[in-house]
Structure formats: C-alpha cells, structure tokens
Amino acid sequence: MALVDNQLFVPGARLLAAPAAHLGGKGAGLLRLQALGAPVPGFAVLPTALFEPVLAGLPTTVAGLAERRARLGSFEVPAATQAALKALLADWGFGDGQPVAVRSSVADEDGAAAAFPGLMDSVLHVSSWPALLAAVAQVAASAYSDRALDYRRQRGLSLAARPAVVVQRQVAARAAGVLFTTFPEYPQEMAIHAVAGLGEGLVNGQLVPEEYYLGKADGQLVAQVHADLTPDPSPPVARSQTTQPSSCEKLLSSGGEGVEVGSTPAALLTPITLAELYHLGQRLEAALGGPQDIEFAQDQAGRLWLVQARPITQPVPEVVVYDNANIQESYCGVTTPLTFSFAQRAYATVYRQTMHALGLPAATVAAHEPVITNLLALQQGRIYYNLNNWYRGLLLLPNFRQSKADMERMMGVLEPVDFVHGQRKTLRQRLALLPRLALTLGRLLGKFARLPQRARAFQTRFEAEYQRFYQLPLAALGAAELLGEIEHLNQALLTRWTTPIINDFRVMMAHGAATRHLSRLGVADPEEFLSRYLAGSPAEPGAEAEPLASLLPALALRELGALAWQEFPALLPLLEQPGPELPAQVAQLAPAFHQRVQHYVARYGDRTMGELKLETETMRTSEALFYQYLVAYLAPPAAPAAAGTLPAQAAAELTARLKGRGWWQARQVRASLTTLRQAVARREALRLERTRLFGMYRAAYRALGQLLASAGTLAAPLDVFWLTETELATAAQAGGAQWAALAAARQAEFAGYRAAPAPAGRLVVPSRPAAPTVAPADGALRGTGCYPGQVSGEVVVITDPAQADLGAVRGRVVAALRTDPGWAALFPGCRAVLIERGSALSHSVILLRELGIPTIINVPGLTQRLRSGQHVRLDGRSGEVEITN
Known part of the structure; x- marks a missing residue:
C-alpha cells in the first residue's frame, strides 16, 4: 500500500519526510515499536x-477554537483516502467480524513532556464503514x-x-493492561496492571485491575494486589496518589484489596506472561531511551500485542x-549533627585529594563536586x-568493574548495587584514553613504590602538629x-592526607589481586583463607x-x-570499682603508676569506642x-591460644597448592600476599593517626562549646555537638539566642531516633516497605564466620558501648x-564475638583475628x-x- 497524497500512511510504505511530526505522537510511537520488532497489531495513520x-486560517481565539472543533467534527475523509483505507481494512477482515479501534494521534501527544493522557477520544468496536468515518x-x-x-x-x-488519527486492528483480548517499565513510586520495580477483556475500563479508571510488581533487576514478582478477592491477612501496600489525571495514573492510584507475594490460581496473568512482559519492558526501555508507559493486550491464544508506547512523563x-556495612564501625548508632557535618566535609576533602593524586584534571574534579560533597548521608540520625x-x-578509574568489586570487598557491601554502570567504550575511545590511563597508572605505581618513605614523613609531620x-x-583562647x-x-593535616589515601588504594588493589590469585589456585573461599593467612604474626620467613x-x-x-596487679596490689580494691574520683586517688597513692597512665592517655587517649564521633567521651576528655577500660585487664583469664598456628597452616596450604605450578605464578601469588600484609599494617598505623586527628578537632570544638555556653549562646557546653560546623562558625561570630533553641530541638529529634528500632544496614530510597521477618523457631542464627573456633558460653549483649560494663565481658x-x-579494650577478656553488622576486613575484625x-x-x-x-x-x-537456653 502506498502513501496517497500525504493522506494515509501504512507501515512498510514510503516514509514521510518527518514521520513524528505528520503521524502524531501515538502513530510515531507505534512505528518505533514496529521497527524494534515488537508485536504491534496492524495500523494505518x-x-x-x-x-x-x-x-x-482559523485563529486560536475562543471563537476560532470552537470553529476548529466544529469543522473537524464534520470532517469528511477524502475519496482517495477512503479507497486506500478500504483496501487495507479488507485485508484485515473488516466487515466480516474484525473490528477496529480509532485513536487520536495529535502531533504533540505522547511526548516526553506532554502525554495528553486520556484527554482525546478513542472509539473501540468499530465494525462498519459509516461508524468508522464518524469515529x-x-x-x-x-x-x-x-x-x-x-x-x-x-x-x-x-x-x-x-x-x-490512528486506525488499528482491534485485538480480541482475554486480558489487557498497562506496563510501566519503571514504576515511579518504587523505581526499582516494574508495574503491570491488567483487567479481563479490553483495557479501556482500566485506563479510564472504571475498573480495578490486578496489580503485579516485578523487580527490575531480575523480573521476580515482588508484590501482587488482587482486584476482587477476599482480602489477604497482610495489610495493603500503601500508595500515594499521583498528581496528573492520566489514564495510566488513574490506573496506578486504583488500589487492590490485599497484597501477597507470588502467583496464585486466581492471577489474571500467568508467570509466563509476566516474564514475557518483563523482557519486553526491559528491551523497550533500553531501546527507547527511558521509562515507558506501554499498553498491551493478550489475545485468546495467549499472544501479547503492544498497542501504545510513550515516555513516562511523571518524574x-x-x-x-545507603549502606553502613563499613562506616558503622566508626559511626555506630545515632550521630550528632556536628559529627556528621565534619565527617561529610572530611570525606569530601580526602576524596578530592584522591582525585588529584590520580592525576585527574582540575576541571574533572570540579565537575564532580555534587558527588564529592555527598558521599555520606544522615538517615534517621545515623551515618x-x-x-x-x-x-x-569509580567511573573515573580505568577498570570500573574490577574497581567496583574491589571497593565492595573493602567496604563490606553485602549486596552489590547495579544502578550505576560503567560505560562501554569503542576501540577508538579506549585507544584515545590509553595515554592518560598509562600516565595515571604510572603515577599511582610510583606513589606505591614510595609509600614506606612517604608514610614515615607523614607520621613525622603529624607528630609535630600533634x-x-x-x-x-x-x-584561654577566644x-x-x-x-x-x-x-x-x-x-596542615586534613588537606594533606594524600599518603593514607594512596595506601588505602594499595590495600584495595592488593586485596583484589590476592583474591583473584587465590581463586585461580583453586581456593574455594579466598576470604576465609586470607583471614587465616593474615592472622597473628607473619608466616613468611623474614617478614616483619x-x-x-x-x-x-x-x-x-x-x-x-x-x-597494677603485680606492683601496686594496694590499688586493686580501688581499681576494681572505678569512679569519678579514682584518678585523683591514684595520683595520690601511686604517683609512678599515675605517671604511666598519663603517658598512655597522651599517646592513646583518643582510641576508644566510637572514637570518630566528636561527641564521644574519651580517656583524654575524662581520665576516669x-x-x-583497665578493669578488664586486672585479672584476665588464661591467654587465648596463640593465633600463630593459623598463618602457619595457611602458609603450608599455599605451598601445597603452588606445588607443580610455574615459578612465575608462585612468585606473583606470594608477592601479592606480602604486599597486602604490608599495606594492611601500614593502614592500621595511619588510621591511628586519624584517630588522633579527630581527637584534636574534638578538643577544639569542646573548648568552643565551653566558650559559647559562657556567653549564653548555648545552654550547655556539650550542646556544641547539636549544631553543624557552619552553624557553629556563625554562632561564634554573631551570637544569638536562636542557637540554644535549635540545639534543644535537635536533641529532642535525635532522642526519638535513638528510642526507635535501629534502621536496616541498607536503605533503598524510595523503597517498598519490607515485609516483617519471622525468626526461625529452632533458635538458630547464622552469619559469616571470620575466625574459626567452637565456643559455648554465656552471652553479654552490648547495644550501647558507652554504657557497657566492661568487666562483665570476661x-x-x-x-x-x-x-x-575502640572495642579492643573489651576483646581480650571475652571468649568470642558476634556482630550483627560488620565487614570481614574491618579494623575490629582484624584485631579479633x-x-x-x-x-x-x-x-x-x-x-x-x-x-x-x-x-x-x-x-x-x-x-x-x-x-x-
């Protein structure tokens, strides 16, 4: 069929110069679907x-618009167009029981910004020529x-x-509906709503549909809402009303009676149909460049047909x-606004240095400021x-996939996130990047080689500032x-933190390399092997x-x-029951011991539980x-079995696995393990300096709080922690009564967070509320083993380390x-440690090993x-x- 004087378009015929402009939004959308190989019923435009x-010549005045409507309402299809259309419809069986649908297709309809949802007419079940012309x-x-x-x-x-106007063969549908390839309320899901028969009652809001929600990552059924069944015992899924009165949005706001996961005998769409819709939706969203609102129909034979596709205009x-699998080590529980604002700034500062250290251009660093300044988030009072x-x-690094996997191991991310993808580059693009990547890699390797000297220089400079x-x-300062x-x-310190950053890169890359080498050797669980190999003293001869x-x-x-136990027995009754007055008593009764304590506090007084939270009391802020802490060490039980046998066993296993392998492979494996051990040891030394840096900030802010309280700007010195860094700078410079009120309001808000159940370690926003979990009835729990040993004993649960009875862990x-x-003070006297959330490479787990x-x-x-x-x-x-028990 050919185009007749620009009066009829049939797919497969000669294309118009600008199909989207001449065919209208719906016609152009159908053409795109057909070009992509989607199942589209026959149509003409x-x-x-x-x-x-x-x-x-008609104006767009009130009268002119009325005249336009009247003229179109009496429009007569030209004879040539009628002849071409009749021939086409005869091929469809029109007049012999095959009806057609007549649908609007205005030039700016179904666009990315204006969908015109349900605003123009569609006429279904058209089965005669006069009815078609009138439609x-x-x-x-x-x-x-x-x-x-x-x-x-x-x-x-x-x-x-x-x-x-679109004229389309009408499907004799057993079911029809709408597919949102991305559900705007829960974008990690695909939404499918369907009714029996044609979908017009669904899209116009007259019928309550069956609702299906599929995970976008895997197509699994996340939730299902039945339209007309007895309510399930579970509560309905809460949905917010949408703001535009579109047919599809009416669909999304129509609720069901209950929610259940999984298919049921009463389901309108079978699992096979849902899977087909899922794959169609994924393919079309990718091909059409964004989330799509797709109308579909399923005929009596079960075949799916797509009758519309348009962009989802709803944002x-x-x-x-958000994940705290690793950062919770440093910022356990509810964290004050001052600590969060400081941590957010510190992470941004360090990240910028990382980018500069990798040789990235200043313009690239500046372009990533929205990323750099939002590496952390405060959710329900927690970081x-x-x-x-x-x-x-990581997209800025040469190998996104490998870097992503290495970072996830280091951060203890249990479930990788796939919302951010590396971009596939053409061969020409990769070749163009080679010089810069080679330069970046060369710089990084050079910095790795100089790490021992750089670390010593860094620590010398840090000690002088300390x-x-x-x-x-x-x-006495103002x-x-x-x-x-x-x-x-x-x-002097925070913006010159490049050496710890480079070493952290070294740890991440060395750990990834060691893991890959062990996997190639056939080690089934490289993480478990490394937990033994790195435990205790080095197993290799000559190692540090x-x-x-x-x-x-x-x-x-x-x-x-x-x-204290051996040389100051008279102190033991006092030390067994420490109180606020104990430091003065020790100073009087045992000056030599007190001097040793003072030396310890000066060196390690910032190392405590929650040490990176500025509001945390430390041994430096309170010697008591x-x-x-000392209580747990006064009468310790017998020392635990030496961990040295584990590295030796792991080293022997490694030697056995390398037997028969080539010299070069053996050298690579051992070198990667040695590099990892050295990098981890260096990291722990540098992390201790980080603890002391935070201690200096803590001391400065506490002094500022004392000053602001004396001036009446704050109600109490420790209220300093309830303001952000920016707010404190303003309060210190300008004063004002509003700051005390703000601090009080924040304390009340965060007290609510503290009283509520702790949120999950991973938060997905927006996300469907998780169904309540039922604990196993047999009393069994399971986690990830990090250090071997079978233990039976009494439990002491510690949810707030600041309130812990340290002697009770023995x-x-x-x-x-x-x-x-900071929990290291508790560990030596306990028999085993169970942790609800943690990372196998976390500092505390390293200590436990x-x-x-x-x-x-x-x-x-x-x-x-x-x-x-x-x-x-x-x-x-x-x-x-x-x-x-």
Missing part, C-alpha cells in the same frame, strides 16, 4: 496533512475538546493542535542506596554511605582563635613481625593491668574512663550490633534475638550460632 486544510471525525475533533485545551494552557503549549526519582556516589567516583596542638591553652586552630588543622599499630593500645593497656560471648577499633578470638559477623537480628545471660554454642568457621 491519517496524517496531520489530511486535516490541515479545514483548519487553515475519525469524532477523534480528530477531540483534539479541541475543553479538557484538551485546558491541558494545553496548563502546560504552556500552542492551542493550535495538529490532529492525526522518576533516582534510586539511592550511611551514599553508594551511588561512591560508584560514580605536639604543637596540645601545648596550646585551649581554654572564639576567633579556636576557629583559627580548626582551620589550621584543616590546612611487629603487631599492628591498632593493637598497640590494647597491648599497652594489658601491660598496665599486669603492672581509662580506669573503666569469659563471655560478646554480642553487638556493630563494633569499631590478631587476638585469636572466634568471630562471626553479619548475623541478622542478633541483638533482637539474644539477651544477656543466655547461653549459646557457636562455630566461628561455619558462622552458625545456636541458642542453648
């Missing part, structure tokens, strides 16, 4: 050129209906509509994934990583001077045997405990806290929501299931935990 003569005129005239014109005015569109929010932005940063800071009379000291810390720097505070505390199994390196203590992490619901005083039996290798 009466193009805009056919109707233009009757509209020529064409009715549909064309509906372009000037009152509702269509009101929509144009609201959207700022031209009132001079250019109608086209689809970005799916953001999370914004994983989307961390992944976006000594200078603590010689300052902070309590507000401007304190703010100046904070800025000095920023410039010093303990990790992060373990030094615990070892020094153990030494002080032994000293030191003696609370000989018991510690169960915690999260841990951080060093101490040879069986450890299990990522035990769901641990702190809700266990109570202090219960007894458990656990296996640190398999991750199994059994409640025995």
Whole structure:
C-alpha cells in the first residue's frame, strides 16, 4: 500500500519526510515499536496533512477554537483516502467480524513532556464503514475538546493542535493492561496492571485491575494486589496518589484489596506472561531511551500485542542506596549533627585529594563536586554511605568493574548495587584514553613504590602538629582563635592526607589481586583463607613481625593491668570499682603508676569506642574512663591460644597448592600476599593517626562549646555537638539566642531516633516497605564466620558501648550490633564475638583475628534475638550460632 497524497500512511510504505511530526505522537510511537520488532497489531495513520486544510486560517481565539472543533467534527475523509483505507481494512477482515479501534494521534501527544493522557477520544468496536468515518471525525475533533485545551494552557503549549488519527486492528483480548517499565513510586520495580477483556475500563479508571510488581533487576514478582478477592491477612501496600489525571495514573492510584507475594490460581496473568512482559519492558526501555508507559493486550491464544508506547512523563526519582556495612564501625548508632557535618566535609576533602593524586584534571574534579560533597548521608540520625556516589567516583578509574568489586570487598557491601554502570567504550575511545590511563597508572605505581618513605614523613609531620596542638591553652583562647586552630588543622593535616589515601588504594588493589590469585589456585573461599593467612604474626620467613599499630593500645593497656596487679596490689580494691574520683586517688597513692597512665592517655587517649564521633567521651576528655577500660585487664583469664598456628597452616596450604605450578605464578601469588600484609599494617598505623586527628578537632570544638555556653549562646557546653560546623562558625561570630533553641530541638529529634528500632544496614530510597521477618523457631542464627573456633558460653549483649560494663565481658560471648577499633579494650577478656553488622576486613575484625578470638559477623537480628545471660554454642568457621537456653 502506498502513501496517497500525504493522506494515509501504512507501515512498510514510503516514509514521510518527518514521520513524528505528520503521524502524531501515538502513530510515531507505534512505528518505533514496529521497527524494534515488537508485536504491534496492524495500523494505518491519517496524517496531520489530511486535516490541515479545514483548519487553515482559523485563529486560536475562543471563537476560532470552537470553529476548529466544529469543522473537524464534520470532517469528511477524502475519496482517495477512503479507497486506500478500504483496501487495507479488507485485508484485515473488516466487515466480516474484525473490528477496529480509532485513536487520536495529535502531533504533540505522547511526548516526553506532554502525554495528553486520556484527554482525546478513542472509539473501540468499530465494525462498519459509516461508524468508522464518524469515529475519525469524532477523534480528530477531540483534539479541541475543553479538557484538551485546558491541558494545553496548563502546560504552556500552542492551542493550535495538529490532529492525526490512528486506525488499528482491534485485538480480541482475554486480558489487557498497562506496563510501566519503571514504576515511579518504587523505581526499582516494574508495574503491570491488567483487567479481563479490553483495557479501556482500566485506563479510564472504571475498573480495578490486578496489580503485579516485578523487580527490575531480575523480573521476580515482588508484590501482587488482587482486584476482587477476599482480602489477604497482610495489610495493603500503601500508595500515594499521583498528581496528573492520566489514564495510566488513574490506573496506578486504583488500589487492590490485599497484597501477597507470588502467583496464585486466581492471577489474571500467568508467570509466563509476566516474564514475557518483563523482557519486553526491559528491551523497550533500553531501546527507547527511558521509562515507558506501554499498553498491551493478550489475545485468546495467549499472544501479547503492544498497542501504545510513550515516555513516562511523571518524574522518576533516582534510586539511592545507603549502606553502613563499613562506616558503622566508626559511626555506630545515632550521630550528632556536628559529627556528621565534619565527617561529610572530611570525606569530601580526602576524596578530592584522591582525585588529584590520580592525576585527574582540575576541571574533572570540579565537575564532580555534587558527588564529592555527598558521599555520606544522615538517615534517621545515623551515618550511611551514599553508594551511588561512591560508584560514580569509580567511573573515573580505568577498570570500573574490577574497581567496583574491589571497593565492595573493602567496604563490606553485602549486596552489590547495579544502578550505576560503567560505560562501554569503542576501540577508538579506549585507544584515545590509553595515554592518560598509562600516565595515571604510572603515577599511582610510583606513589606505591614510595609509600614506606612517604608514610614515615607523614607520621613525622603529624607528630609535630600533634605536639604543637596540645601545648596550646585551649581554654584561654577566644572564639576567633579556636576557629583559627580548626582551620589550621584543616590546612596542615586534613588537606594533606594524600599518603593514607594512596595506601588505602594499595590495600584495595592488593586485596583484589590476592583474591583473584587465590581463586585461580583453586581456593574455594579466598576470604576465609586470607583471614587465616593474615592472622597473628607473619608466616613468611623474614617478614616483619611487629603487631599492628591498632593493637598497640590494647597491648599497652594489658601491660598496665599486669603492672597494677603485680606492683601496686594496694590499688586493686580501688581499681576494681572505678569512679569519678579514682584518678585523683591514684595520683595520690601511686604517683609512678599515675605517671604511666598519663603517658598512655597522651599517646592513646583518643582510641576508644566510637572514637570518630566528636561527641564521644574519651580517656583524654575524662581520665576516669581509662580506669573503666583497665578493669578488664586486672585479672584476665588464661591467654587465648596463640593465633600463630593459623598463618602457619595457611602458609603450608599455599605451598601445597603452588606445588607443580610455574615459578612465575608462585612468585606473583606470594608477592601479592606480602604486599597486602604490608599495606594492611601500614593502614592500621595511619588510621591511628586519624584517630588522633579527630581527637584534636574534638578538643577544639569542646573548648568552643565551653566558650559559647559562657556567653549564653548555648545552654550547655556539650550542646556544641547539636549544631553543624557552619552553624557553629556563625554562632561564634554573631551570637544569638536562636542557637540554644535549635540545639534543644535537635536533641529532642535525635532522642526519638535513638528510642526507635535501629534502621536496616541498607536503605533503598524510595523503597517498598519490607515485609516483617519471622525468626526461625529452632533458635538458630547464622552469619559469616571470620575466625574459626567452637565456643559455648554465656552471652553479654552490648547495644550501647558507652554504657557497657566492661568487666562483665570476661569469659563471655560478646554480642553487638556493630563494633569499631575502640572495642579492643573489651576483646581480650571475652571468649568470642558476634556482630550483627560488620565487614570481614574491618579494623575490629582484624584485631579479633590478631587476638585469636572466634568471630562471626553479619548475623541478622542478633541483638533482637539474644539477651544477656543466655547461653549459646557457636562455630566461628561455619558462622552458625545456636541458642542453648
């Protein structure tokens, strides 16, 4: 069939010069679907050129618009067009029981910004020639209906509509519906709503559909809402009303009676049909460049037909994934606004240095400021990583996929996120990037080679600043001077943190390389192997045997405990029951011991539980806290079995696996393991300096709080933590009564967060509310084993380390929501540690391996299931935990 004088378009015939403009939105959409191989019923389009003569010269005044509608309402299809259309319809069987649908296709309909949803007419079940001609005129005239014109005015569109009309073979449907390839309310889902028969009652809001929600990642049925069944016991899924009165939006706001997951015998669409719709939706969204609103029909034989596809005009929010699997070590529980604002700035500062260290151009760094300044987020008073932005940063590295996998291991991300993808590059693009990538890699390798010297220089410079800071009379400084000291810390230390950053890269890359080498050797669980190989002292001859720097505070505390027990027995009754007055008593009764304590506090006084939270009390801010830690070391049980056998066993296993392998492969494997061990040891030393840096900021801000409270700007010195860094700078410079009120309001808000159940370790926003989980009835729990050993014992649950009875952990199994390196004070006396959320490469788990203590992490619901005083039996290798009473 050919195009007749620009009066009829049939797919397969000669194309118009600009099909989208002449065929209207719906006609052009059908043409795109057909070009993509989608199943589209036969159609023809009466193009805009056919109707233009009757509209020529008419203004868009009120009278002119009325005249346009009237002329279109009496429109007569030209004889040549009728002849061509009759021939086509005869091929469809029109007049012999095959009806057609006559549908609007205005030039700017079904666009990305203006969908005109349900505003123009469609006429179904047209089965005679006179009815068809009348339907064409009715549909064309509906372009000037009152509702269509009101929509144009609201959207700022031209009132001079250019109608086209689609004539399409009508499917004898057993079911029909609408598919949103991305559901705007929960963008990680695909929504399908369907009714029996034709879908017109669904799209016009008259019928309540069956609703199906499929996960976009895998097509699995997430939720199902039945239209006319007895309500399920579970509550209905809450949905918000949409703002536009579109047919598809009416569809989305029509509720069902109940929700259940999985297909049921009453389901209108079978799992096979849902799978077919899922794959069609995924393919079309990718091909058409964005989320699509697709109307479909299923005929009596079960075949699917697509009768419309248009962009979803409703804004689809970005799916953001927040995860605290690793950062919870440092910022456990509710965190104050000051700490969050400081941490957010610190992460941004460090990230910028990372980008510069990799040799990225300044313009590239500047373009990524929205990513850099939003690496962290505060959700319900708790700090999370914004994983989307961390992944976006990895796009700047040469190998996104490998870097992503390495970062996920380091961060303890249990479920990888796939909302951010690396971009496939052509061969020409890859070749063009080679010089820059080679230069970046060369710079990075050069920095890796100089890390030992750079780390020593960094620590020397840090020590000088550390000594200078603590010689300052902070309590005597004014507000401007304190703010100046904070800025000095920023410039002298925080903005010169490149060496720890480069070493962190070294750890990440070395860990990834070691894991890949072990996998190629046939090691089934490389993480478990590394947990043994890296535990305790090095197994390789000539390797550095010093303990990790992060373990030094615990070892020094153990030494002080032994000293008190052996040389100052008269102090023991006081030390066993520490109180606020104890530091003064020790200073009077045992000056030599007190001097040792002072030396310890000066060196390690910032190392404590929650040490990176500025509001945390440390041994430096309260010396009495030191003696609370010391209690666990005064009468320790027998030392745990040495961990040295585990590295030796792992080294022997490695030697056996390398037997028969080539010299080069053996060299690579051993070199990767040695590099990883050295990088981890260096990281722990540098992380101790980070702890001390945060201690300096803490001291400066506490002094500022004291000053603001004395001036009446704050109600109490510690209220300083309830304001952000920016707010504090303003308050210090200008004063004002509003700051005390703001601090009080924040305290009340965050008290609510603290009282509520802790949110999940991963938050997906927006996300469908999770169904309540039912704990196993047999008392079994399971997590990830990090250090082997079978232990039975009494549990002590610690949800708030600041309130923990440190002496109560001796000989018991510690169960915690999260841990951080400051927990090292608790670990030596306990028999095992269970952690609800953690990372196998976290600092606290590294310490537990060093101490040879069986450890299990990522035990769901641990702190809700266990109570202090219960007894458990656990296996640190398999991750199994059994409640025995």
